[in-house]
Amino acid sequence: MLAEISHGRSQSLLKQRNMLAVFALALISIVLMLVLALSTKDREMVLQPVLSRPLTLSSAGISPEYFELVTRDTAVMVLNRTPSGLDYWMEQVLKVVHPSAYGRVKNALxxxxxEQKGSDVAQAFAMTRMTVDPKRLVSEVTGTVTTYVGTKIIASDVRTFRFRWSYSGLSLSLVEFGELVADHAGAAS
Structure with a gap:
């Protein structure tokens, strides 16, 4: 009789253990599915710049409005410099550079x-046109670059600059920038 009671109790505990194991496996499966769903979902971040409308960033792609604002600010930062602020200028430009291009850009800067440290040479840029291509992550700015020695203007030319970008996750980084020089046929190279 005790053997039958013991056997019944063992069977009851075995069923409880098996149900607990199935329940634990179900919970683990649910957690894994939630983690997978959250990791593959496009992320979005709402930006509140000093603008008339809020902007959003998404891991699915970059909005043309945000791309234009970043290009504008980067172009102004890169193309305006004075001898007294060169170290700060270089530090700020390098903050937006992609790690793969960091060494090359730092060398150029x-x-x-x-060349300009200790001189009186300053450069000012007045933007007149901008084009952005968020799909190719390329933007171009055109404007007047004015070079000063002291307070005297020594050059003032209309130039076009191209910026190439990298967009990964929610991070937009500068990969390359430079002046587009028109060849003899009038096309930009």
């Missing part, structure tokens, strides 16, 4: 800093 270091040469500019070395």
């Amino acid at each position: 270091t040469k500019i800093v070395a």
Whole structure:
């Protein structure tokens, strides 16, 4: 009789253990599905710049409005410089550079800093036109670059600059920038 009671109790505990194991596996499966769903979902971040409308960033792609604002601010930062602020200028430009291009860009900026440090040469940029292509992550700005020595203007030319970008996750980084130079046929190279 005790053996039958013991056997019945063992069977009851075995059923409870098996139900608990099935329940635990179901919970683990649900958690894994939730983690997978959250990791593949496009992320979005609402930005509140000083503008008339809020902007959003999405891991699905970059909005043309945000791309235009970043290009505008970067172009103004990169193309305006004074001898007294060269170190700060270089530091700020390098903050937006993609890690894969960091060394190359820093080398180019270091040469500019070395050439202009201690001089009276300053550069100002007045943007007149901008085009952005969020799909190719390329933007171009055109404007007047004015070079000063002291307070005297020594050059003032209309130039076009191209910026190439990298967009990963929610991060937009500068990969390359430079002046587009028109060849003899009038096309930009």
